Amino acid sequence: MASRPNAALLFRRLRGISASSTPMRRIAAVTTISPSRSFSGSPQNRTQQTPSPPPHPDANPNPAAEHPAFTTVSPDEISHFNNLASSWWDPQGPSRILHLMNPLRHDFIRSCRSSVPHAGTHNSQDDQPTSSATTKTGGGGLRYLDIGCGGGIFAESAARLPDTASVTAIDPSPEVIAVARAHARRDPLLLAPRRQGGGAKLEYINTSVEQLAVPRAASEAYDVVSVFEVLEHVASPAAFLDRCAPLVRPGGGGWLVLSTIARTWTSWLTTNVMAEDVLRIVPRGTHDWRKYVNPDELRRHFLPAGEDKRPGPGGCVWADPVCMGVVYVPGFGWKAVPGSEEFGNYFFAVRRVD
Numbered sequence: 001m002a003s004r005p006n007a008a009l010l011f012r013r014l015r016g017i018s019a020s021s022t023p024m025r026r027i028a029a030v031t032t033i034s035p036s037r038s039f040s041g042s043p044q045n046r047t048q049q050t051p052s053p054p055p056h057p058d059a060n061p062n063p064a065a066e067h068p069a070f071t072t073v074s075p076d077e078i079s080h081f082n083n084l085a086s087s088w089w090d091p092q093g094p095s096r097i098l099h100l101m102n103p104l105r106h107d108f109i110r111s112c113r114s115s116v117p118h119a120g121t122h123n124s125q126d127d128q129p130t131s132s133a134t135t136k137t138g139g140g141g142l143r144y145l146d147i148g149c150g151g152g153i154f155a156e157s158a159a160r161l162p163d164t165a166s167v168t169a170i171d172p173s174p175e176v177i178a179v180a181r182a183h184a185r186r187d188p189l190l191l192a193p194r195r196q197g198g199g200a201k202l203e204y205i206n207t208s209v210e211q212l213a214v215p216r217a218a219s220e221a222y223d224v225v226s227v228f229e230v231l232e233h234v235a236s237p238a239a240f241l242d243r244c245a246p247l248v249r250p251g252g253g254g255w256l257v258l259s260t261i262a263r264t265w266t267s268w269l270t271t272n273v274m275a276e277d278v279l280r281i282v283p284r285g286t287h288d289w290r291k292y293v294n295p296d297e298l299r300r301h302f303l304p305a306g307e308d309k310r311p312g313p314g315g316c317v318w319a320d321p322v323c324m325g326v327v328y329v330p331g332f333g334w335k336a337v338p339g340s341e342e343f344g345n346y347f348f349a350v351r352r353v354d
Helices: 004-015 075-087 096-114 132-136 153-159 174-184 237-247 265-278 295-302
Strands: 142-147 164-171 202-206 224-228 254-261 318-329 333-336 345-352
Touching: 075 174, 096 153, 096 224, 096 254, 096 318, 096 333, 096 345, 142 153, 153 164, 153 174, 153 202, 153 224, 164 174, 174 202, 224 237, 237 254, 237 295, 295 318, 295 345
Parallel strands: 142 164, 142 224, 164 202, 224 254
Antiparallel strands: 254 345, 318 333, 318 345
16 A cells, blocks of 8 residues: 555645646666566665565566567457447547546657757658758658557647658557547548658558567658557567567657556555546556556666666667656646656656667
């Protein structure tokens, strides 16, 4: 259970939130860490206020991840979200929490990209980075890949941004993808051909990340690969992230951005007991606490040697990990709360620099 000091600290931070700021923090690298790419808990990396949860089910990475038939898709999870497909775009329905979180997703991405101003976007003609100013005048634009897109809440909103070149959104659930496509057809501009490169600005594909082709050149990779509220639903988080890694554009301008939940007793109380059983703001069975992943586990996975630029997931080199804790406040929506990533929902991003 959550300790009283944790709860008191959280409420004090909530009262002190500034409506005009989006608090984020760089994650400092640990000087002595294990080269293991496991997501299992490590007592020395937890504060004294947090009890030790059981080991993560992905503690031993599955060597079958290298097999062509390997998949991190969980049939039970697909069945669960298939049942929610018809209500995905109801802002007061079971996916209400996702609708409310969407603005913070964009805020977080903008903050990450602006933190490294020299890292631009694709220029589809010469495969060289372009500045933000060039992007806004039609010199390339951002290419998004939304993995586990669901009904398309984030994908549609990203496609409407003026500096977006294209959005490719994938999901292994056929029912959910059908809902996403049907909703996109309501806006002809989303499916209109792009000015450069052909194809629609927003494209939905019913597939898993394992079946998606790995880019053969940097020009085919993506400036932003988003994995929102997905990691806690896959069968093997470490193998899943390894598969996502090569899809991010190399050279310093590509970001892998995700949101998930820390594996602590506080998160079990808030997501499983309060959200699902008491308040009923999330459908029962949505969350399996044992699949949650802590921020320090992600940091060690992407930066296995601390700040030393050694290959991490997918053989890629990563830098500048950023984390932002968020808390859902009934009646007010999602709020960024510094420090809350240690015991609840959070955003995490890392930049590919090789």
